[in-house]
Amino acid sequence: MSMAAAAHGHGDPHHLHGLEEGHAGPAPKRIVTGFGFWIFLLSDIVMFSCFFASYAVLSGKTAGGPSGADLFDLRNVAIETVLLLLSSFACGLASIAADARNRLWFQLAMLLTCLLGLGFLSIEGREFADLVSRGYGPTRSAFLSAFFTLVGCHGLHVSAGILWLLTMMAQVFAKGFRADIQRRFLCFALFWHALDIIWVAVFSVVYLLGSAA
Amino acid sequence: MSDQHYELHDMAPDVAPGDESESSIGAKLLVYGIGLGLALLLTATSFFIAGTDLVWQPSIPVAIIVLAIAQMGVHLVFFLHITTGADNTNNVLALAFGLLIVFLVIGGSLWIMSNLNHNMMPMDQLMRMQR
Numbered sequence: 001m002s003m004a005a006a007a008h009g010h011g012d013p014h015h016l017h018g019l020e021e022g023h024a025g026p027a028p029k030r031i032v033t034g035f036g037f038w039i040f041l042l043s044d045i046v047m048f049s050c051f052f053a054s055y056a057v058l059s060g061k062t063a064g065g066p067s068g069a070d071l072f073d074l075r076n077v078a079i080e081t082v083l084l085l086l087s088s089f090a091c092g093l094a095s096i097a098a099d100a101r102n103r104l105w106f107q108l109a110m111l112l113t114c115l116l117g118l119g120f121l122s123i124e125g126r127e128f129a130d131l132v133s134r135g136y137g138p139t140r141s142a143f144l145s146a147f148f149t150l151v152g153c154h155g156l157h158v159s160a161g162i163l164w165l166l167t168m169m170a171q172v173f174a175k176g177f178r179a180d181i182q183r184r185f186l187c188f189a190l191f192w193h194a195l196d197i198i199w200v201a202v203f204s205v206v207y208l209l210g211s212a213a
Numbered sequence: 214m215s216d217q218h219y220e221l222h223d224m225a226p227d228v229a230p231g232d233e234s235e236s237s238i239g240a241k242l243l244v245y246g247i248g249l250g251l252a253l254l255l256t257a258t259s260f261f262i263a264g265t266d267l268v269w270q271p272s273i274p275v276a277i278i279v280l281a282i283a284q285m286g287v288h289l290v291f292f293l294h295i296t297t298g299a300d301n302t303n304n305v306l307a308l309a310f311g312l313l314i315v316f317l318v319i320g321g322s323l324w325i326m327s328n329l330n331h332n333m334m335p336m337d338q339l340m341r342m343q344r
Contacts, residue, residue: 034229038304042311049315053322078260085252088292092245095231096238190231193292197285200256204281208263212273 030183037187041194044157048198051153052205055146059210063141068210071136073127077207080123081199087116088196095189101177110169113192117162124155147206154202157195164188230293230304248291255284 026032059068094109128148131137138148168188171181259280262273289295295304333339 030232031229034231035303035307038230039307042307045311046314046318049318053319056319056323057326074260074264078256081256081260082253085249085256088252088288089245089249092248092292093242096241096245099241100238186229186231190293193231193288196292197288200281200284200288203256204259204277208259208277209274212263212277 030179030186033183034186034190037190041190045194045198048150048153048201051146051150052201055150055206058142058146061142063143065141065144066136067143068147068206069212071131072207072211074207074211076123076127077203080120081203083116083120083123084196084199087113087120088193090116091189091192095185098172098177098182098185103172103176106172107169110165114162114165114169117158117165121155121158121162124151128152128155151202151206154195154198157198161188161192161195164191228294228298228300228304230295232294244291244294248287251287251291252284255280255287259284 090109090112094106094113097103097105097109131144136144138145165188168181168185171184175181259277262268262276262280268276289308295301295308297305334342
């Protein structure tokens with residue numbers, strides 16, 4: 001693209017031709033919306049990187065309490081990971097159905113996404129409740145504070161994503177695949193896939209490195 | 214000159230993140246399927262590596278980090294459709310800037326804190342001296 005543009009500029013030093021041909025006006029709204037939401041997602045990832053940094057610094061500061069290796073149950077984490085991966089795939093199916101404007105498949109795929117997300121949340125909720133009931137809540141040590149902040153923040157994002165998912169199902173049900181609804185769904189799909197990326201970092205850094213060390 | 218011109222016109226002007234190129238439903242399904250397969254494979258590998266004693270133990274954390282970065286790449290390409298195509302430049306540039314900030318925050322924090330841990334007296338000794 002840039003090569004073509006350079007060659008273009010060479011033959012036409014004052015870009016007179018380029019003004020009428022190369023600039024077709026502002027980008028379509030779908031492009032602008034997607035790019036803007038992508039910027040938001042990156043800022044969200046930067047926020048998560050702060051939580052990751054604090055977790056990495058504090059992960060050894062257990063104040064005489066249990067460390068990650070004593071607490072984490074890797075089998076649960078593996079199940080959570082598979083649930084989240086499958087829900088990302090189901091969200092991809094919903095995008096395909098939305099592109100094909102097929103309501104039935106869209107709602108089915110979104111329902112599957114929702115159920116898998118809820119399964120993930122319930123396992124994570126059980127894990128947190130179990131830790132707190134054994135006296136290892138976020139107030140026990142700096143390590144546990146950082147752990148609950150980081151993993152809990154991801155869990156909150158997933159909860160918000162599920163609320164958004166249900167909203168999208170209702171909007172498509174009531175209004176169909178209008179252009180603005182499609183743009184909202186594009187943003188939702190981006191959000192859901194980005195949560196999966198953050199979970200990859202969480203299970204690697206927190207759970208696998210925590211129980212290996 | 215003029216055929217380059219036509220190329221410029223045929224190309225889609227821009228791609229939003231999450232956008233897929235125009236293709237059939239089967240091709241799109243294949244993209245998500247490949248993504249899911251690779252992601253499951255990488256996940257299984259890192260869970261296996263974490264628990265095994267078949268490999269040299271100090272290499273395990275490095276392997277887990279490398280596998281995680283690979284899996285994030287798989288997610289970016291197959292699920293978020295961030296590619297290196299010419300019409301995807303804006304998205305890639307934004308991603309590169311985000312990654313720069315992420316590495317500054319995480320790397321910087323770890324670097325500074327490990328420096329402090331090396332150079333500062335342990336807290337209990339410091340308390341004893343002040344008494």
